[in-house]
Each structure stands twice: as structure tokens, then as C-alpha cells.
Amino acid sequence: MKAKKSSLYAVFNFKCPRCHEGKFFLSHPYDLSKAGDLHEHCSACGLKYEKEPGFYYGAMYVAYALAVALFVTIWTSYNLWFPNVSVGWQIGTVIFATIILGPYIYALSKTIWAKFFIKYDPNAIAEFKSNHHS
Numbered sequence: 001m002k003a004k005k006s007s008l009y010a011v012f013n014f015k016c017p018r019c020h021e022g023k024f025f026l027s028h029p030y031d032l033s034k035a036g037d038l039h040e041h042c043s044a045c046g047l048k049y050e051k052e053p054g055f056y057y058g059a060m061y062v063a064y065a066l067a068v069a070l071f072v073t074i075w076t077s078y079n080l081w082f083p084n085v086s087v088g089w090q091i092g093t094v095i096f097a098t099i100i101l102g103p104y105i106y107a108l109s110k111t112i113w114a115k116f117f118i119k120y121d122p123n124a125i126a127e128f129k130s131n132h133h134s
Contacts (some may be wrong), residue, residue, distance in 0.1 A: 007120065009110045017118040019045035019125050024114070029107035036106055045124035046132070050119065056110055063109035070097060070105070 004010075004020045014029075015023040022042035027034040036056075038049045050056075071094050080091045098105075121127075 005120065005122065007115055009107065010120070011115055014107060014111055016042040016045060016047055016049075017111065017114040018042065018047045018121050020120060021045070021125060022047075024049065024111055025107060029103040032091065032103065036104055036110060038110070044128070045121075046128040047118070047124070049114070056113060059109040059113035063105055063111045066105045066109060067098060070094070 007017075008022075009015070010020040012015055012023045016024060021041060022044035023039060024042075025034075025039040026039060028037065040050070041048050074094050074097055075090060078085050078093070
């Protein structure tokens with residue numbers, strides 16, 4: 001149960017940033033027809049995911065940081081462990097990894113962005129149930 005309290009649990013499992021229980025996205029990151037589409041509210045605690053119009057535009061900065069981290073990781077790994085690999089292969093690998101991981105990075109950036117502004121509340125589900133079932 002302690003793992004569910006972790007912000008990392010909520011981010012990497014695409015769960016509600018407040019209660020860490022409800023699903024954040026309508027589908028998985030690689031369902032490209034619904035990529036990035038959020039539920040309107042959390043099914044467990046009732047949190048409205050879109051705080052204001054354009055709220056998730058800031059997630060672009062997070063996605064950029066994640067893409068840079070991916071690039072640096074791949075580039076450094078090649079230069080440390082495979083120094084004889086050509087620059088063309090290194091660039092090709094970075095491009096390939098970015099394309100393959102793009103939907104995941106996009107989804108991850110939205111959950112990270114939400115976590116910056118919405119804090120975990122262990123009582124959120126109980127409060128939501130008591131307010132809506134009284």
C-alpha cells in the first residue's frame with residue numbers, strides 16, 4: 001500500500017495525481033487515436049483533471065526535458081561503451097528511440113506536469129465518497 005502513496009507510482013502508472021487510484025488517461029499511450037486524452041474527472045476522488053483551459057501546455061517543457069534526457073543517455077552510453085560506433089548510428093538510434101518512446105514521453109509529461117500542481121491527499125477518496133453519498 002505504501003507504493004501507492006509514492007508520486008512515482010502515480011506518474012509511471014498514469015494514475016490520478018491527488019488520490020493515486022483513478023485512471024488519468026482514457027487509454028494507454030500507444031492508442032494513438034486517444035493519445036493524451038484525459039478523463040474529465042477522477043473516478044475515485046472526483047478531481048477535475050483540467051484545472052483551466054491550456055493547463056497542460058506546460059507539459060511541453062517537461063516533454064522537452066525528457067527528450068533531452070533520452071538523447072543524453074543514449075549519446076553518453078554510446079560514447080562510454082561503444083566508442084567506435086559512427087555518429088550516424090548514434091543519431092539514428094536517438095531518432096528511432098524518440099519516435100518509439102514519443103507517445104510514452106508525451107503521456108509521462110502530462111502526469112508529471114499535473115503532479116507539480118496537484119498534491120497527494122490520502123483522504124481524497126473518503127472525502128469524495130462522504131460528500132456524494134450523504
